[in-house]
Amino acid sequence: MSPRRSAADALLTRGRILSRAAEIASEEGLDGITIGRLAEELEMSKSGVHKHFGTKETLQIDTLDKAFVDFWHRVVEPALTEPPGLRRLRVVCANSVDYLAEPLLPGGCLMTAALSEYDGRPGAVRDAVAQVWSRWQGQLKADLVAAVEGGELAGGFDVDQALFEILAAGLALNAAMQLQHDQAAVGRARRAIERALHQS
Amino acid sequence: MSPRRSAADALLTRGRILSRAAEIASEEGLDGITIGRLAEELEMSKSGVHKHFGTKETLQIDTLDKAFVDFWHRVVEPALTEPPGLRRLRVVCANSVDYLAEPLLPGGCLMTAALSEYDGRPGAVRDAVAQVWSRWQGQLKADLVAAVEGGELAGGFDVDQALFEILAAGLALNAAMQLQHDQAAVGRARRAIERALHQS
DNA sequence: GAGAATAGCGTACGCACGTTCGCTATTGAT
DNA sequence: ATCAATAGCGAACGTGCGTACGCTATTCTC
Numbered sequence: 184m185s186p187r188r189s190a191a192d193a194l195l196t197r198g199r200i201l202s203r204a205a206e207i208a209s210e211e212g213l214d215g216i217t218i219g220r221l222a223e224e225l226e227m228s229k230s231g232v233h234k235h236f237g238t239k240e241t242l243q244i245d246t247l248d249k250a251f252v253d254f255w256h257r258v259v260e261p262a263l264t265e266p267p268g269l270r271r272l273r274v275v276c277a278n279s280v281d282y283l284a285e286p287l288l289p290g291g292c293l294m295t296a297a298l299s300e301y302d303g304r305p306g307a308v309r310d311a312v313a314q315v316w317s318r319w320q321g322q323l324k325a326d327l328v329a330a331v332e333g334g335e336l337a338g339g340f341d342v343d344q345a346l347f348e349i350l351a352a353g354l355a356l357n358a359a360m361q362l363q364h365d366q367a368a369v370g371r372a373r374r375a376i377e378r379a380l381h382q383s
Numbered sequence: 384m385s386p387r388r389s390a391a392d393a394l395l396t397r398g399r400i401l402s403r404a405a406e407i408a409s410e411e412g413l414d415g416i417t418i419g420r421l422a423e424e425l426e427m428s429k430s431g432v433h434k435h436f437g438t439k440e441t442l443q444i445d446t447l448d449k450a451f452v453d454f455w456h457r458v459v460e461p462a463l464t465e466p467p468g469l470r471r472l473r474v475v476c477a478n479s480v481d482y483l484a485e486p487l488l489p490g491g492c493l494m495t496a497a498l499s500e501y502d503g504r505p506g507a508v509r510d511a512v513a514q515v516w517s518r519w520q521g522q523l524k525a526d527l528v529a530a531v532e533g534g535e536l537a538g539g540f541d542v543d544q545a546l547f548e549i550l551a552a553g554l555a556l557n558a559a560m561q562l563q564h565d566q567a568a569v570g571r572a573r574r575a576i577e578r579a580l581h582q583s
Numbered sequence: 584g585a586g587a588a589t590a591g592c593g594t595a596c597g598c599a600c601g602t603t604c605g606c607t608a609t610t611g612a613t
Numbered sequence: 614a615t616c617a618a619t620a621g622c623g624a625a626c627g628t629g630c631g632t633a634c635g636c637t638a639t640t641c642t643c
Contacts, residue, residue, distance in 0.1 A: 290503035299499035302561035303490035351555030361502035
């Protein structure tokens with residue numbers, strides 16, 4: 184019908200597809216993404232959607248990557264004005280709690296959803312999920328380590344234990360929000376994270 | 384081919400179907416359950432499998448319920464010899480950590496997988512997931528409350544905060560085991576739970 | 584201005600899905 | 614001995630899926 188096809192338009196179309204795909208995936212999982220459904224909702228042809236990715240698996244991975252980039256923009260980057268260490272860590276954690284409490288995507292955090300969905304299924308999608316989580320954990324751990332090295336945390340502080348508890352709080356907050364719409368969980372997550380930083 | 388159909392045999396067949404379905408669902412999600420696949424693996428016809436449940440949605444719910452009953456048998460019931468309160472709670476928590484570290488199902492805890500999978504999709508399956516989680520949380524909370532009332536925990540102890548942190552540790556342990564096969568997470572989960580019971 | 588690239592469309596394909604229907608053979612109660 | 618129930622089978626259905634192919638129209642490069 185309307186074959187516009189400049190390079191700029193193509194990138195824009197690709198972005199529209201990924202945005203909608205991320206919304207769908209956040210509610211119904213990466214497997215809920217369907218080329219036919221995307222085509223219908225974006226008012227284009229199945230083959231038009233397909234061509235941008237070549238394979239459904241690629242579409243799923245690109246969707247996850249896009250969601251991760253958005254997450255990073257909102258959660259991590261604003262904290263980079265703080266020096267590495269405890270100050271930056273606290274801002275990152277606060278931002279991530281805010282993100283989980285009021286996510287960009289309608290079905291909540293896609294990284295978290297994809298984690299459960301693909302942790303038992305070998306393949307490229309699972310690898311992508313693992314990489315995304317590895318980066319997020321690496322970011323948190325780097326500031327924990329910096330805080331210890333900078334003397335902001337007590338000597339003998341167990342970095343991996345704190346990391347575990349911070350991640351745990353995020354997972355539990357996401358579950359409480361998505362399954363039970365429990366707003367009170369937000370405060371509990373904040374407190375749990377603060378407690379993770381005060382090992383006795 | 385071999386139409387045996389006593390009432391006892393029927394129940395047995397139903398159990399075989401649900402057992403295999405639970406295994407599949409633990410690895411690929413409740414949506415990974417497929418009547419055709421079950422029929423093939425169990426060497427029976429699609430219609431034979433179908434007839435036991437009438438609807439795929441019912442099959443999914445029954446699978447979840449079966450997995451929950453098995454979980455309950457292994458985690459909660461052995462602890463009922465302890466008196467309600469802190470002692471029973473510690474046994475339940477220890478059993479649940481053991482369960483997550485070495486689950487009955489190949490893909491890990493089905494309740495946890497189903498939580499992420501269906502938290503954003505209204506319907507009977509989601510309701511079943513919510514109910515299962517509500518029962519599990521209720522069990523934990525009952526012993527926390529009993530512990531407070533029995534004076535085993537300090538006055539002013541925040542039961543909901545502790546419950547949040549215990550559940551969080553379980554979710555994080557499951558994620559660490561399934562995505563990263565991180566055995567060290569077992570000890571961290573145990574420690575996180577113990578810390579949840581020692582509010583400062 | 585000519586020509587290679589390519590965004591997007593339309594059509595078609597094979598496949599797996601859940602569900603339906605009618606049948607057969609066995610059971611279990613009368 | 615009879616007869617209603619029913620476990621399970623086999624075949625068929627409509628649907629939606631991912632993917633492949635060829636085409637058209639526009640853009641970008643030279």
